[in-house]
Amino acid sequence: MAAKEVLVEKQGTVAIVTINRPDKRNAQGLKFTQNMLSAFDEVENDPDVNVVILTGAGSVFGGGGDVFEIMSTEPVDPEPEFELIRGYNKVISRIYHFDRPIIAAVNGPAVGGGVCLALACDFAIAAEQAQYFFAFARIGLTGADMGAPFLLQKHLGSARASYYILTGETIDAKEGKALGLFVDVVKQDQLQATARRLAESIAVQSRRGTTMAKLSLRRSLETHLDAALEYEAYLQSFAFQSQEHKKRLGEFIARRSS
Incomplete structure (x- = not known):
């Protein structure tokens, strides 16, 4: 039996989604979209999961498109290629808009679309x-793939995003942290444990609160200030009415009063 190309492991309130093609450097093949969307469907439908970690099996995080499986030196019908790319884009959109926080645990090199998975x-x-x-x-391809221009400009601004996409220059872990692409850099054997600790520190927070915070953070990047403020007011007023807020607020006040 062939190994599953995307694995889902649940540890309490944390789900770990692993791209599992280490023999192919975790490159994206023909089944990538189906496998990734199925994995995130499974996670989304589990009410016990509050945070997700995305990582790669082996020594590579994501190898980009599988040149041997999805590309050809011969003339091809552009329609299947277009649909394949649209499928990959659905994965990026699903990660970016997922209703629970997702931490990328980048265990090794990420190329092209693999970078975009982490940036999302x-x-x-x-x-x-x-x-x-x-x-x-x-x-001979464009840099406009899997949201690369949008995502990299969101993180680095226009000039730096243009520089790295146009030159193809490598960003190592140290520089990535300096640029703000990584919040931390750790030894290889500490990566998964560090990711789990971070995930667990978020998972103990209010599920509704973290979901609304993520919605607000995403929306604020895609609109102007006044619209972002209005959206935040709507979310916060809704949160004020929730039973979870009232319960947690009561516990907080009790601790402060003791």
Whole structure:
């Protein structure tokens, strides 16, 4: 039996989604969209999961498109290629808009679309061996793939995003942290434990509160200040009425009063 290409492991209130093609450097093949969306469906339908960790099996986080499986040196019908790319884009959108926080645990190199998977998460931590680079131009493709222009500009601004996409220069873990792409860089053997500790520190918070915080953070990037403020007011007024808020507030006041 062939190994599953995307694994889901649940540890309490944390789900770990692992891209599991280490023999292919975790490259994205023909079944990537189906496998990833199925994995996130499973996580979304589990009411006990509050936080997700996305990582790769083996020594690579994500190898980008599988050049041997999805590309050809021969003339091809553009329609299937278009649908394949749209499928990959659905994965990025699903991660970016997922209703629970997602931490990327970048265990090694990420190339092209593999970088975009990490950038679509809420934040990333990296092993010392991690690196990002965009190889699109090296094989005659555009850098406009899987949200790369949008996501990288969101993190780095226009000039730096243009620089890394156009030059294909590698961003190592140390530079990635300095640029704000990684919130922390740790030794390889500490990565998963560190990711779990971070995930658990979020998972104990109010599920409704973290979901609304994520919605507000995402919306604020895509609109102007006044609209963001109005949206925040709507979310917060809704949260004020929740039973979970009243329960947690009561516990907080009791602790402060004791």
